[in-house]
Amino acid sequence: MDAATSHSTVHRGAVYLHQGGSYLVLEFDLDAAVALVEAATPDWTTVAREDTDIRVVESIRSRIAGDVELHLGTVEVSSQVVSYQRRQTGSGRVIGDEALDLPARHLRTRAVWYTVAEGLLAEAEIDDDAVPGAVHAAEHAAIGILPLFATCDRWDIGGVSTALHPDTSLTTVFVYDGYPGGAGFAERGFLRGGPWLRATRDVIAACECVAGCPSCVQSPKCGNGNEPLDKPAARRLLDAVLCRLDPS
Numbered sequence: 243m244d245a246a247t248s249h250s251t252v253h254r255g256a257v258y259l260h261q262g263g264s265y266l267v268l269e270f271d272l273d274a275a276v277a278l279v280e281a282a283t284p285d286w287t288t289v290a291r292e293d294t295d296i297r298v299v300e301s302i303r304s305r306i307a308g309d310v311e312l313h314l315g316t317v318e319v320s321s322q323v324v325s326y327q328r329r330q331t332g333s334g335r336v337i338g339d340e341a342l343d344l345p346a347r348h349l350r351t352r353a354v355w356y357t358v359a360e361g362l363l364a365e366a367e368i369d370d371d372a373v374p375g376a377v378h379a380a381e382h383a384a385i386g387i388l389p390l391f392a393t394c395d396r397w398d399i400g401g402v403s404t405a406l407h408p409d410t411s412l413t414t415v416f417v418y419d420g421y422p423g424g425a426g427f428a429e430r431g432f433l434r435g436g437p438w439l440r441a442t443r444d445v446i447a448a449c450e451c452v453a454g455c456p457s458c459v460q461s462p463k464c465g466n467g468n469e470p471l472d473k474p475a476a477r478r479l480l481d482a483v484l485c486r487l488d489p490s
């Protein structure tokens with residue numbers, strides 16, 4: 243596997259599934275790029291927790307539509323796997339939380355991002371407490387949909403959403419290319435921004451689940467254990483964004 247994936251899947255203590263087999267990671271030697279595993283079938287799974295920060299280096303292109311801005315630019319992404327949870331198989335109950343000592347990884351790449359002003363949040367009836375769940379759910383759904391517009395896999399892209407980003411001073415949702423220098427996926431997202439976010443909104447609206455599921459706003463690669471997610475607020479957010487960006 244590639245180095246980036248290894249931190250979250252074969253860290254010390256991870257339960258690693260491979261071709262139907264289950265293995266427990268005994269040792270993870272980053273310098274040698276080797277994980278030592280033994281066949282084991284514990285009655286728990288492991289989920290890594292990863293902190294990701296994104297810094298805007300520069301905006302290259304932008305579209306400003308009232309209080310919504312869509313940007314394409316260069317970003318610096320820092321990711322660090324900080325801990326993992328052990329969860330009981332079946333119930334999903336958390337039975338342990340272990341810290342990990344892995345270095346941060348840095349990636350300079352391309353991202354597409356949109357910002358929304360406070361007035362839009364008020365219009366969409368998203369109060370301060372609901373903003374993190376709204377943008378996080380909107381980010382996951384947008385990542386799930388982008389492969390329909392850019393020929394990529396959801397594992398080729400990543401995202402960061404934040405109620406207040408230090409570089410934009412606004413509520414911001416980023417989707418970035420997972421390869422150094424970028425691979426053109428974020429650019430496709432920028433060029434097809436309206437249709438992409440409309441399809442994102444439609445997937446959320448059409449999904450029959452109540453609070454979010456893997457078909458709409460949950461992500462299998464979320465570094466935050468899919469918390470928080472607010473599906474109804476994400477839909478209202480995207481409705482308000484599309485009023486500006488892609489009025490139909």
Ligand SMILES: [Zn+2]
Nearest residue numbers: 449451455458
């Ligand atoms: Zn759903």
Ligand SMILES: [Zn+2]
Nearest residue numbers: 464465466468
């Ligand atoms: Zn997430």
